[in-house]
Every structure is written in structure tokens, then in C-alpha cells.
Amino acid sequence: MTVMKSGLAALVIMMGLGPVAAMGQERGPVTNLPLPRFVSMKASEGNVRRGPSLTHRIDWIFKRRDMPLEITAEHGHWRRVRDRDGAGGWVHYTLLSGVRTASVEVEMLDLLAKPDAKAMVVARLEQGVIARLEECQPDWCAVSAGGYDGWAPKSALWGVMDGETFE
Structure with a gap:
């Protein structure tokens, strides 16, 4: 049996709510x-x-x-x-x-081989290019555009929220 460290965590699990709902984010009525x-x-x-x-x-x-x-x-x-x-x-x-897609918001975006600012550049995307979001971590997103796959800093993209993560 797992011991809960927080009363909120227990409430979230008992009510079947995810972390977003527990934090009070607005939900669509439809x-x-x-x-x-x-x-x-x-x-x-x-x-x-x-x-x-x-x-x-x-x-x-x-x-x-x-x-x-x-x-x-x-x-x-x-x-x-x-x-x-x-x-x-x-x-x-x-x-x-x-x-999920995102648009490039910087003049020229280096698409990197891994989520590391020092990683090898695999492609460069111009401002306004629309890329498909494959995965997002707290600060980086894996994207694909024009036949290239790589990682971009989330701050250079529009179409994903700060702190949003998904696989």
C-alpha cells in the first residue's frame, strides 16, 4: 500500500482528477x-x-x-x-x-539532436514555420518539420504552454 504525503494528492486520486483539475484550471463546459x-x-x-x-x-x-x-x-x-x-x-x-503543432517564433531556430543547448544542429527552421509537436518536456519540445526531427527550446515556439509536458 502506498502512503500519501499530501491530503491534496489523496483527494485527487479519490476523485479521479488529474493534476490540472486539482489545481483549479478552468474546464470547458462542453x-x-x-x-x-x-x-x-x-x-x-x-x-x-x-x-x-x-x-x-x-x-x-x-x-x-x-x-x-x-x-x-x-x-x-x-x-x-x-x-x-x-x-x-x-x-x-x-x-x-x-x-499538436507550434509555430517558430524566432528568426532562425536551430533544431537540435537532443534537448541540450550544446547538442548537434540537425536543421534550421525559419520564423513562421509550423512544426508538429511530438513530445514536450518542461523546457524543450521534440518537433518535426520538413522531414527533419529534433529538439527546440519551448521558449522559441508558440503553441505550447509554459510548464506543459506530454509524450
């Missing part, structure tokens, strides 16, 4: 997933509306497949999103994918 969270554009084109329905005016159209987007709210089949520049609105959930 999906019960964390808000905010990152997704990507599944479609090559998607209408961005002023409100969460087809009757709302289209403000603009996202035209970049795999573009990372941050979901900030949910309403029925609609998700309020924003892009790296803060532009956003409401899009239908079918236009979005759970596949």
Missing part, C-alpha cells in the same frame, strides 16, 4: 477539457465568426492547415480560438484537430 488549450487547424480553410453560430458574421478566414490555435472558450459545437497574433473568433469544432 468537453470538460482544460481552458485554455492548444489545437491545430484540421482544414486548409476555416471561417472565423463573430459569434458561435452560422448566423454570425464571418470576420475572416484562416487559410493555413496545421496552424496552431489556442481554444479560449466553448459553446455547443463552437470553439473560440486565437492565433499567434491574437486574432480570433469562433470556429466550428470540426475544423479543428487535437494534433
Whole structure:
């Protein structure tokens, strides 16, 4: 039998909550997933509306497949999103994918062989390149872009939260 060191840890396990829920992060009323969270554009084109329905005016159209987007709210089949520049609105959930991507936010990013600033450079990515996130550690993410795989500092990417980790 495992002994719990914290009453909060025991409560989290008994209630079946993950660490995010236990820390009080907001949850979407539709999906019960964390808000905010990152997704990507599944479609090559998607209408961005002023409100969460087809009757709302289209403000603009996202035209970049795999573009990372941050979901900030949910309403029925609609998700309020924003892009790296803060532009956003409401899009239908079918236009979005759970596949994680990120955009390069520095002028030229060295993609490294391992998560170490002194590691060998395997490729260089220009600002604005969209890379697929394969794994993220506290300070580094494994990414793939243009047929190259490597590690990048999380601080050079938009599409992943500080402290977020996943495999």
C-alpha cells in the first residue's frame, strides 16, 4: 500500500482528477477539457465568426492547415480560438484537430539532436514555420518539420504552454 504525503494528492486520486483539475484550471463546459488549450487547424480553410453560430458574421478566414490555435472558450459545437497574433473568433469544432503543432517564433531556430543547448544542429527552421509537436518536456519540445526531427527550446515556439509536458 502506498502512503500519501499530501491530503491534496489523496483527494485527487479519490476523485479521479488529474493534476490540472486539482489545481483549479478552468474546464470547458462542453468537453470538460482544460481552458485554455492548444489545437491545430484540421482544414486548409476555416471561417472565423463573430459569434458561435452560422448566423454570425464571418470576420475572416484562416487559410493555413496545421496552424496552431489556442481554444479560449466553448459553446455547443463552437470553439473560440486565437492565433499567434491574437486574432480570433469562433470556429466550428470540426475544423479543428487535437494534433499538436507550434509555430517558430524566432528568426532562425536551430533544431537540435537532443534537448541540450550544446547538442548537434540537425536543421534550421525559419520564423513562421509550423512544426508538429511530438513530445514536450518542461523546457524543450521534440518537433518535426520538413522531414527533419529534433529538439527546440519551448521558449522559441508558440503553441505550447509554459510548464506543459506530454509524450
